[in-house]
Amino acid sequence: MTSDDFSPARHEASEDDAGVRLDRFLASRIETQSRARLQDLIRGGHVLRLAAGLGAEPSTDPSAKVRPGDTFQVTTPPAEDYAVEGEAIDLDVVYEDASLIVIDKPAGLVVHPGAGNPNGTLVNALIAHCGDSLSGIGGVTRPGIVHRLDKNTSGLMVVAKTDRAHRSLAAQFADHGRTGALRREYLALVWGEPQPRSGRIEAQIARHPGSRVKMAVVRSGGREAATVYTTERVFRLGKRESQSAAATGKGNNPAALSVLRCKLETGRTHQVRVHLAHIGVPLVGDSVYGSGFRTKALALPGEAARQFACAERQALHAAGLRFEHPLSRKVLSFESPLPEDIAQLCNALERFDAKLSKN
Secondary structure, X not given: OOHHHHOOEEEEOOHHXXXXXXXXXXXXXXXXXXXHHHHHHHHOOOEEEEEOOOEEEEOOOOOOEOOOOOEEEEOOXXXXXXXXXXXXXXXXXXXXXXXXXXXXXXXXXXXXXXXXXXXXXHHHHHHHHHHHHOOEEXXXXXXXXXXXXXXXXXXXXXXXXXXXXXXXXXXXXXXXXXXXXXXXXXXXEEEOOOOOOEEEEEOEEEEOOOOOOOEEEEOOOOEOOEEEEEEEEEEEOOOOOOOHHHHHOOOOOOOEEEEEEEEEOOOOOOHHHHHHHHOOOOEOOOOOOOHXXXXXXXXXXXXXXXXXXXXXXXOEEEEEEEEEOOOOOOEEXXXXXXXXXXXXXXXXXXXXXXXXXXX
């Protein structure tokens, strides 16, 4: 940032602005600041009302009504340093410009510092990587996290570097692609074979009543959630079992594993994991929602069993991400192939399936 970023800016109200709240008026004039941030600036005495012959006086009430001819001078103080320190952690940067950065997150990397992970997180890495290019989002110099991936989910994430980019991306993710360009796709390796092979899971999700770390499908009282899935590949482990379970909509071929491509129409916590477990095809390696399937690993062929034993996370990868750039309005689209751990397990299953086909 340059010193010009903190220079006072003046904004005069017109007849059309009469009666508008001060924070709304300023938000319509200053695109680089959120309304919440402007409210903080108003309360902090950084907004002056200039009146002819009366000099300048602080306007400290965000709800004060604007009058035609009022002129407000806004001074934005330098952003405070974030309490979290940067750390030299390697990042797989897919794309970066002055507004945002797209990274391919590895499994095992926590996104944001917390009680159990005070450091060594993606945010620590971003602060070190971006340095002075980060904007003062909310008055604090930090990256703008607009969506998250679980610690043990790998794949594509976009992070905002400016207030304007943060607001635009947050709005796109809140819309979930209903009216805009946003698209999020995951690749999942699951136990069984879903029936039907392609479909839409629409089921409310809420906090699990018996566990603070789990989510659950509920009939009512939860948040609406929808996931569209398509089966891309099925790996047989043995003779195909009866199709009798098809009528229930549950995964009906336990003697198989499948690769599914999932598109999110909403963005709930653990959505893909919960929805797939709900239809009977939990993620391979998911100790929270698929723990009852661990014994099925005994049925895996030797090479696949060894790959499974080495896996320490759910087989879920954020493989596709598309959004509209906050400044250029150009639609950006990114793809990420399966990471090595999941790819190697799939390759072992592919070879075993090929042997079954020859017999």
